[in-house]
Amino acid sequence: MGRGRAPCCDKTKVKKGPWSPAEDLCLTTFIQNHGHTNWRALPKQAGLLRCGKSCRLRWINYLRPDVKRGNFTPQEEQTIINLHNSIGNKWSKIASYFPGRTDNEIKNVWNTHLKKRLIMSNKNEALLASPSCTSSSITSSGNHNMEKSLLNDDQGETQEPEIMNWIEKPEFPKLKSTHPNDQAKQAFSSDSPTSSYTSNETSEFSKSEVGIPDNGKIEIPLESDIDFGELFDSLDWNQDSNPEEKPDGGIECSKWFGFLENELGLTCDMDNLAKDQNIVPNLEPEFSPGLDYFPIWPCSPQNLGI
DNA sequence: AAGTTTGACAACCGCCAACCA
């Protein structure tokens, strides 16, 4: 074989492109039941015709229950600019300062909004600057690194932020602040049209039922790397069990799961199911989650001959 | 109304580092 590593999977046998709701549900359910100890093996175990990497990306960037979607606030945007100024294209590091935000999302925001905006503002500054203006004055203004990072965007050189002078870490939680004004800004409300959590039109469970405050904001614990697999493994998903006897966490997770289905637009005659089973959907251990829900979905594993 | 352009975002690709046998 020549140089390079073997592909992570057989590219001819994996599906590519946008994920279908059925695939989302399949992946979500599998991870909640079994965790994700091995991404490479996960697609096969879950019955998905996807590359393990693709599953990981989909989970991290979209399906994780703690992922925060919706527009970035001006404060968040400014923080991204500052962080990028300090550490460059270290998107994962930048994302670590934004609970619930993903590196991919921040990267997209930078590439589509902030980069252009900064270039424009730099141009304006250059136009406004007098001929006698020295480069050192620019440096002292704090724009030097920013300018450098704009010019050398792909260098990826890192300067470890000296714990970032401009950043007062203790304040960072204000991105998920409990201050009402900040919460109002951050709430996945009307100004967050893409939020996965905002819709309540079709939801059969109210936000309060699934643990979402009225303002639409989900409080995510700082220890956001909860092992949802363990969490769900601890639940009793057996059909016979009485939902009333499930621990609170089980019910809450089940509510969330139902909420996810709604948000994905996957509800089909689940009303009775929810009523009959006190909201907890029945999931068979072998599980073919989406299959019963989406008998006609074109991309469902069922239709692909699994 | 139809075609084209632009913007936003999801997803893929390839590289690299960490881990393990």
Add this chain to the structure above:
DNA sequence: GTGGTTGGCGGTTGTCAAACT
């Protein structure tokens, strides 16, 4: 110590919808 495997990261591309002509 070495080679293989895996997860993670950053760059790039693809897709779709909105805006524009």
